[in-house]
Amino acid sequence: MDTDGLQFHEMGLDDRLLKALADLGWAHPTLIQEKAIPLALEGKDLLARARTGSGKTAAYAVPLIQQILTSKQTVREQAVRALVLVPTKELGQQVQAMIRQLTAYCSRDVRVADISGKADLSAQKPILMEKPDIVVGTPSRVQCHITAQNLQLHSSLEMLVIDEADLLFSFGFEADLKSLLCHLPKIYQAFLMSATLNEDVKALKELVLHNPVTLKLQGSQLPDSSQLQQYSIKCEEEDKFLLVYTLLKLHLVRGKTLIFVSTVERCYRLKLFLEQFSIPACVLNSELPVHSRCHIIAQFNQGFYDYIIATDEQRLEGPTTSSQKTQEKGKKKKNSGKSGKGKDVEYGVSRGIDFHNVSNVINFDFPTCADSYIHRVGRTARADNPGTALSFISQIELPFLAEVENALTGDSTDCALKPYGFKMEEIEGFRYRCRDAMRSVTKQAVKEARLKEIKQELLNSEKLKTYFEDNPRDLQLLRHDKDLHPAVIKPHLRNVPDYLIPTALKGLVNPLNRRKNRKQKLNAGAVMRSSFKKNFRSKNPLKNFRYTRKEPAEKKARKS
Structure with a gap:
C-alpha cells in the first residue's frame, strides 16, 4: 500500500478522532504517523524506530482508538482491549494525557486508565473493575495487578503496545515482562516503538511480534545541524x-x-x-x-x-549484561535501607x-x-x-x-x-x-x-x-x-x-533595559537643563537687581 503523502482524513479515521486531531492543531501527520497508522489499521504488527520528538505516541494511539471504536460497533461488552507498557511513571502520565486529548469527542466509548503513577494497588482496583478500554502502566505494576487478580487480559486483549522498548530491559523489567506475556492471549496485534534497535529490542521482537513490518525512518538519532x-x-x-x-x-x-x-x-x-x-x-x-x-x-x-x-x-x-543486571538488583536489595531508600x-x-x-x-x-x-x-x-x-x-x-x-x-x-x-x-x-x-x-x-x-x-x-x-x-x-x-x-x-x-x-546583556536606561538618563538631563534655564532666568541677580539710592543724613535732617 503506497502511503506517500497520506493525510489524516484519507486514512479512514472516525470523524470524532479527526475532530480531536484538528483541535490539537495537527494539520499533517509526521513521517512515523503517515507510515505507521495505515499499516496498524490493516492489522499488522509493527517494529518502529524513529527519533525522539517524531510523534511516536500518536502513531500508535490513533490506530488503538480507531480499532476500539470499530469493534464497539459490533461488540458492546466492556473489556480491556489494549495495553500500553511504558518504562516510567512520567511517560505513563504523558501517554494517558495524549489518549485523553485524542478521545475528547468519544470519551464515553473509549476509556483510558493509567495505573503506573500511584503506589497503592487497592486505590487502583476500582478503576480496573470498570474495565477501561485502554490500560497504561509499567510492566511491574501491570504484573502486580494481574497477580492480585485486579486485571485479566487473557480473554479480551486485542492490542499490545511497548513504548520506548529499548528502555524496558535496562530499567530492570525483563522478568516482569516475560511473566506478563504468559497472561496474554495467543493472538493479538503488537507494536514496538523505540528510538534505537539494540539487542534488547531484538529480544523483545522475538517474544512479542509475529511477522512484523519494520519501519526505520531516520538514519540519525538526532536532528541535523540546521535544527x-x-x-x-x-x-x-x-x-x-x-x-x-x-x-x-x-x-x-x-x-x-x-x-x-x-x-x-x-x-x-x-x-x-x-x-x-x-x-x-x-x-x-x-x-x-x-x-x-x-x-x-x-x-x-x-x-x-x-x-x-x-x-x-x-x-x-x-549497556548492561544480564549478569550485571542481577548483580545490580542484589546490590539494590542490600542497600534498600540506605541511600536508595527514597x-x-x-x-x-x-x-x-x-x-x-x-x-x-x-x-x-x-x-x-x-x-x-x-x-x-x-x-x-x-x-x-x-x-x-x-x-x-x-x-x-x-x-x-x-x-x-x-x-x-x-x-x-x-x-x-x-x-x-x-x-x-x-x-x-x-x-x-x-x-x-x-x-x-x-x-x-x-x-x-x-x-x-x-x-x-x-x-x-x-x-x-x-x-x-x-x-x-x-x-x-x-x-x-x-x-x-x-x-x-x-x-x-x-x-x-x-x-x-x-x-x-555589553550589547547583548538586556539591550532593551540598557536602551531604557539611556533614554531615562537623556530625559533626566533634558529636564535638568530646562529647569536650570527657568531658574537661571528667574533668579539671575543681574536681571533682578533693584538699586535704591540712600539719601545723605543732612537731607534727612532738613526734611525732618
Missing part, C-alpha cells in the same frame, strides 16, 4: 559553576532550559548556588513524589518555569517525556555513554523546532566526549559537537562572586535543602491531593521553584554591577 546546534566547552569543576552563572544571569541562554546533572546531591548543590544570585530553578529527581514530578513537568510545559535541574542518575549510563526505581525524565518548546539542554555533568547523551539532547529540537545543546566537559569526562563524538559522526558528519567560542578570561571578574556563593553551599546546606524539598513536596502531593481535586485553580498557583534558603543568602550577589560585564557582552 540542532551542539556545542562543548572544556572546563574544570569551578568553571562549570562560573559558566552556568554567567550564561543564565546575563541571559546569554534564552528560553526554556533543561540542565542535566549526574546525581541528586548535585541537583540541590546547583539549585542552592543559583539561589544566591536570585535565579529560580526547579529540581526534578527520583526522590520527589510522582504527583509532584508530573506537576513540575506540566507547569514547565505551560511556561511557569524557565529552568529545570534534572538527573537521570546513571539509569541510562551504558528513590523511585520507575523514574526517568531524560527519555520519553515530551517537554514542550525546550530551547536549550545544558549537560552540566557530561553523560558517560552515547545513548544517554542522545536521550538528554533529544529533549530539545523536537518536531520542527530549533534547539541548542551545550555540554560542560572536565578533564575526567574527556573519554566520554570521544565516545559520544564517535557515535554521532558514525550516524552523520553533521552531528559532531563544535567548540563553543567563549573566552573564559572575559568573565574572570565574576569568579570571586561564584566563590563567595559556593562558600555558603556546604554539604550540610545541601542535605537540609534535600530534606526540606522532599517534605514540602510530600505535603503538596499526598495531604493536599484531595484539596487540589476540589480546588484545581489553587494547584496552578503551587510553584516548585521557590527558594529553599538553607544557605546564607548574600543580597549583594543578586545584582550584576555594570563594570563587571565584559565589553564584548
Whole structure:
C-alpha cells in the first residue's frame, strides 16, 4: 500500500478522532504517523524506530482508538482491549494525557486508565473493575495487578503496545515482562516503538511480534545541524559553576532550559548556588513524589518555569549484561535501607517525556555513554523546532566526549559537537562572586535543602491531593521553584554591577533595559537643563537687581 503523502482524513479515521486531531492543531501527520497508522489499521504488527520528538505516541494511539471504536460497533461488552507498557511513571502520565486529548469527542466509548503513577494497588482496583478500554502502566505494576487478580487480559486483549522498548530491559523489567506475556492471549496485534534497535529490542521482537513490518525512518538519532546546534566547552569543576552563572544571569541562554546533572546531591548543590544570585530553578529527581514530578513537568510545559535541574542518575549510563543486571538488583536489595531508600526505581525524565518548546539542554555533568547523551539532547529540537545543546566537559569526562563524538559522526558528519567560542578570561571578574556563593553551599546546606524539598513536596502531593481535586485553580498557583534558603543568602550577589560585564557582552546583556536606561538618563538631563534655564532666568541677580539710592543724613535732617 503506497502511503506517500497520506493525510489524516484519507486514512479512514472516525470523524470524532479527526475532530480531536484538528483541535490539537495537527494539520499533517509526521513521517512515523503517515507510515505507521495505515499499516496498524490493516492489522499488522509493527517494529518502529524513529527519533525522539517524531510523534511516536500518536502513531500508535490513533490506530488503538480507531480499532476500539470499530469493534464497539459490533461488540458492546466492556473489556480491556489494549495495553500500553511504558518504562516510567512520567511517560505513563504523558501517554494517558495524549489518549485523553485524542478521545475528547468519544470519551464515553473509549476509556483510558493509567495505573503506573500511584503506589497503592487497592486505590487502583476500582478503576480496573470498570474495565477501561485502554490500560497504561509499567510492566511491574501491570504484573502486580494481574497477580492480585485486579486485571485479566487473557480473554479480551486485542492490542499490545511497548513504548520506548529499548528502555524496558535496562530499567530492570525483563522478568516482569516475560511473566506478563504468559497472561496474554495467543493472538493479538503488537507494536514496538523505540528510538534505537539494540539487542534488547531484538529480544523483545522475538517474544512479542509475529511477522512484523519494520519501519526505520531516520538514519540519525538526532536532528541535523540546521535544527540542532551542539556545542562543548572544556572546563574544570569551578568553571562549570562560573559558566552556568554567567550564561543564565546575563541571559546569554534564552528560553526554556533543561540542565542535566549526574546525581541528586548535585541537583540541590546547583539549585542552592543559583539561589544566591536570585535565579529560580526547579529540581526534578527520583526522590520527589510522582504527583509532584508530573506537576513540575506540566507547569514547565505551560511556561511557569524557565529552568529545570534534572538527573537521570546513571539509569541510562551504558549497556548492561544480564549478569550485571542481577548483580545490580542484589546490590539494590542490600542497600534498600540506605541511600536508595527514597528513590523511585520507575523514574526517568531524560527519555520519553515530551517537554514542550525546550530551547536549550545544558549537560552540566557530561553523560558517560552515547545513548544517554542522545536521550538528554533529544529533549530539545523536537518536531520542527530549533534547539541548542551545550555540554560542560572536565578533564575526567574527556573519554566520554570521544565516545559520544564517535557515535554521532558514525550516524552523520553533521552531528559532531563544535567548540563553543567563549573566552573564559572575559568573565574572570565574576569568579570571586561564584566563590563567595559556593562558600555558603556546604554539604550540610545541601542535605537540609534535600530534606526540606522532599517534605514540602510530600505535603503538596499526598495531604493536599484531595484539596487540589476540589480546588484545581489553587494547584496552578503551587510553584516548585521557590527558594529553599538553607544557605546564607548574600543580597549583594543578586545584582550584576555594570563594570563587571565584559565589553564584548555589553550589547547583548538586556539591550532593551540598557536602551531604557539611556533614554531615562537623556530625559533626566533634558529636564535638568530646562529647569536650570527657568531658574537661571528667574533668579539671575543681574536681571533682578533693584538699586535704591540712600539719601545723605543732612537731607534727612532738613526734611525732618
